[in-house]
Amino acid sequence: MSSRDRILDAYADLLAEEGERFATINAVAARAGVSKGGVLYHFPSKDQLAAAVCERLAVLAAEDAQVMRTAAEGPARYYVRSSHYAGTPLDRVLVAVSRLRQAGDARAWAAIEAAAEEWLTILHEAIGDLDTARAVKLIGDGLYYNALHRALGGQPAPSAADEGLLAVIDRMIASAAGS
Template sequence: MTSSRDRILDAFEEVLAVEGERYATVEAVAARAGVSKGGLLYHFPAKDQLAAALCDRLVALAAEDAESMRTAPEGPARYYVRSSHYAGTPLDRALMAVSRLQQAGDARAREVIESVSGQWLSILRDALGSLDAARAVKLIGDGLYYHALHSALGGHPATTEADEGLLEVVDRITGATAVAERSP
């Protein structure tokens, strides 16, 4: 059973993702969470505390994903591209909600999004030994994610059938990087 605090945070995340920051009022979040406005304010006395808690949630989920990426048997590059689909996971939901906060001008949300993105790029750079190769792989994954997200929001979940071809491209990039590093 989830705590009231977690239900409130889940509700805030959902209202942000579905309706946007403008509609994520204390009243709307309390109603979605099934708590009174006073119950919400007990846990989060101000809306900016809700936003901060959601940013903290994204940081924690992204750290878990970064560890999975670092230790993936297929390697970080393949992992990044293979996992670049909106699947409604806790990480996906938090990322979308914090992105909505960023769009509304929340400076902490912007910092968190940039930090998380930078963390993934850093892992790719460390694995590939090249910032340019890391950026190429990251942009492939980011493009897939963007496409999958907008397809899902339009009611048409993206398929992963074309990913094998992209993974072959990633293999060429990572293989070319390894060959370039071995060359004098």
């Protein structure tokens, strides 16, 4: 892993764990195992670190969107099944960018909204009904929110999606297709 990637990982982890105020250049350097000068070589300012982590979210969300589009089980089932915080790179960066958003960073807001809009667009295209797509997305978002807070609280998250909930998703999609 490159120094640049280690620095971005350290920054994202600090944002997620401690918040924007505590994700200082010195703290990032210590977490990444590089000097402050090493951080500043790659990212001359904390603002550039924030921009880079938002860009990383865009890349990881686009990769996830592509997997979602081509999932054998279909986008809706994929979205619900993958709506569990698992500490993946996408999970960690999403939490980090959410912390930037809480601190008022407009780029963070835009990055999160762009990802959410792409996931909703995929669901809408697959289901054919915007209201049903929104309902599926909100179910997945609620699962993710719950799983994230369980993980942050040290409680293990369920490893598999609730099959009963997936059956409800299937009925919603069938109903939308029949209307």
